[in-house]
């Protein structure tokens with residue numbers, strides 16, 4: 001039996017997202033990818049730990065790239081492991097020790113259901129001034145040179161060809177249309193633009209902009225829609 005891969009936008013720790021009937025369309029063995037701003041590992045505490053247990057008990061595997069609104073101290077407190085060809089932090093496992101809630105690290109290429117998926121999280125918080133360092137904002141939201149170099153090495157090893165790209169923010173050309181003034185994030189957007197120019201991909205999914213829309217250059221920005229990664233069809237039930 002072939003399992004399916006689905007992709008959605010920023011969840012921001014919103015507990016309603018996983019109560020919706022839409023989620024019931026995702027079966028055991030399938031994978032749901034969140035394009036950053038996952039937010040379910042943030043302030044800590046019992047309620048958050050219990051909610052992560054609930055997410056781990058969902059039938060499918062829940063995986064995410066990091067966005068800008070994440071608690072990087074907590075994400076990085078998990079050991080780095082290999083999963084389907086790339087580096088991850090395993091947040092939760094099922095009773096058989098299979099990873100169920102997984103952080104996909106930056107610059108990795110994963111093979112899931114025979115599809116190569118390149119991941120690169122991170123972004124800049126435009127609301128940084130209203131946030132507190134180490135409490136609600138972390139410098140690690142933007143990537144390091146080492147993460148960018150690792151991405152280049154992994155893409156080169158795969159002859160600059162993958163099936164899908166999952167990022168939190170967008171390549172420069174696209175970002176400059178949605179947000180003409182984004183100086184602070186440009187280093188990352190330019191890097192993603194370079195990837196767009198050098199790498200073959202079928203579809204690129206990103207979040208960050210809190211909207212659902214198919215855009216040019218096989219790019220799709222996602223927020224609350226859940227898409228089948230292969231068909232790019234929306235599976236949400238109309239509300």
Ligand SMILES: [Fe+2]
Pocket residue numbers: 010012037067069208209210
């Ligand atoms: Fe967001």
